[in-house]
Amino acid sequence: MEIVEVKDKVFKRFISGHQIKQVVQEIATRIEADYKGQNPLLLAVLNGAFIFAADLMRALTIPCQISFVKYASYVGTKSTEDVKELIGLNEDIKGRHIIVVEDIVDSGITMDHLLRDLKNYNPASVKLACCFLKPEAFIKSFNIDYLGMEIPNDFIVGYGLDYDGYGRNLPEIYKLEN
Numbered sequence: 001m002e003i004v005e006v007k008d009k010v011f012k013r014f015i016s017g018h019q020i021k022q023v024v025q026e027i028a029t030r031i032e033a034d035y036k037g038q039n040p041l042l043l044a045v046l047n048g049a050f051i052f053a054a055d056l057m058r059a060l061t062i063p064c065q066i067s068f069v070k071y072a073s074y075v076g077t078k079s080t081e082d083v084k085e086l087i088g089l090n091e092d093i094k095g096r097h098i099i100v101v102e103d104i105v106d107s108g109i110t111m112d113h114l115l116r117d118l119k120n121y122n123p124a125s126v127k128l129a130c131c132f133l134k135p136e137a138f139i140k141s142f143n144i145d146y147l148g149m150e151i152p153n154d155f156i157v158g159y160g161l162d163y164d165g166y167g168r169n170l171p172e173i174y175k176l177e178n
Helices: 017-034 050-059 108-119
Strands: 003-006 010-015 041-046 066-076 078-087 096-106 125-133 145-150 173-176
Touching: 003 108, 017 145, 041 050, 041 108, 050 066, 050 096, 050 173, 066 108, 078 145, 096 108
Parallel strands: 041 066, 041 096, 096 125, 125 145
Antiparallel strands: 003 010, 010 173, 066 078
8 A cells, every 4th residue: 555544634655564574673683682681671652652562572582571651742743842641650660671662753852751750760771762763853862772763754654653543553654745
């Protein structure tokens, strides 16, 4: 499917399912090398990262666990720059190695907020695994330890990413047509 309609907008295929699979495997390989003999906690950011987190966890062969948090900062196709914690951390992460799993970082405002919050719980370490980064939109300065790919500052849907809650189920990434 080259073109899809999501709500009132038209999107064109941008990243294939095959490319996404390769990115996930490359990230998993790097995590396994860094965490051999350890039991990291994957902390997936809902709603968008749930598909990436599931694929990443299935690709990992090291012992690991998963938990979820939910933050929101988007309405429609725009970031509000107002970060709201909708579901907070419910795990004791003191002394644990944490890998935050995020689908996309654009401005970085939400992730910056989350990373600062996690430090209050005294984890052994916190690293970030992110499928996509929009460097043109990125305004924060944190490090992305496991980055899948950089993409242009286009609005995208699919593979967990949405437009007003729709389009998450698309197995590939589609970008908004102007």
